[in-house]
Amino acid sequence: MLLQVIALCVGAQISYADHHHEHPAEATCVMRLHDDGTAIGTVTMIDDGTATFVSIALKSDLLVPGLHGFHIHEDPVDGVDCVSTGSHYNPFDKEHSAPVEYTNRHVGDLGNVIAVGDGVVDNKIVDSMIQLRGPYSIIGRAVVIHAGEDDLGLGGDEESKSTGNAGSRVACCTIEAVQGGTMEA
Ligand SMILES: [Cu+2]
Ligand SMILES: [Zn+2]
Numbered sequence: 700m701l702l703q704v705i706a707l708c709v710g711a712q713i714s715y716a717d718h719h720h721e722h723p724a725e726a727t728c729v730m731r732l733h734d735d736g737t738a739i740g741t742v743t744m745i746d747d748g749t750a751t752f753v754s755i756a757l758k759s760d761l762l763v764p765g766l767h768g769f770h771i772h773e774d775p776v777d778g779v780d781c782v783s784t785g786s787h788y789n790p791f792d793k794e795h796s797a798p799v800e801y802t803n804r805h806v807g808d809l810g811n812v813i814a815v816g817d818g819v820v821d822n823k824i825v826d827s828m829i830q831l832r833g834p835y836s837i838i839g840r841a842v843v844i845h846a847g848e849d850d851l852g853l854g855g856d857e858e859s860k861s862t863g864n865a866g867s868r869v870a871c872c873t874i875e876a877v878q879g880g881t882m883e884a
Contacts, residue, residue, distance in 0.1 A: 723747045724831035728842050728872035733781040742842050746831035753824040762818040768849030768865025771807030772841045781868035784841035794860045797851035811849050843871045
């Protein structure tokens, strides 16, 4: 009888863990202007195990209407310095490219978002390479939005294959897990 109870408990724990692993993982990030620290909006992410759904809601006069490079960079933000976030997150040593180039892009390459009049960005991205759990989780890394357009690796110069020539960093934040929404890797 005692053994049966123990077996039941162990079984219950295993199914509990399995069940939880299927829950969506969630993350959030409050974007702040480079060198200034003013909050300009939020980026939220939900990873359902097959893709990550990213919602970007920002507003700043510095986001001129048009395309702005939007990436995951490898390091967290040190203070209000977006340069501290390093290069695009690139764990597989690939070239900079467009989000759709799954076989040869940086994991952090999310392409461009669009700012409309008054510097408003209200965009959604669905991406199957960025993840919020596992060995290549982007939790603790940074979101960066640039002053210019990402040329998606098609610029024809060396820099295009590295940064997309997206220009200076307007704002950034460190990606944090949402408690209750995120399970351990
Ligand atoms: Cu970037
Ligand atoms: Zn890149």
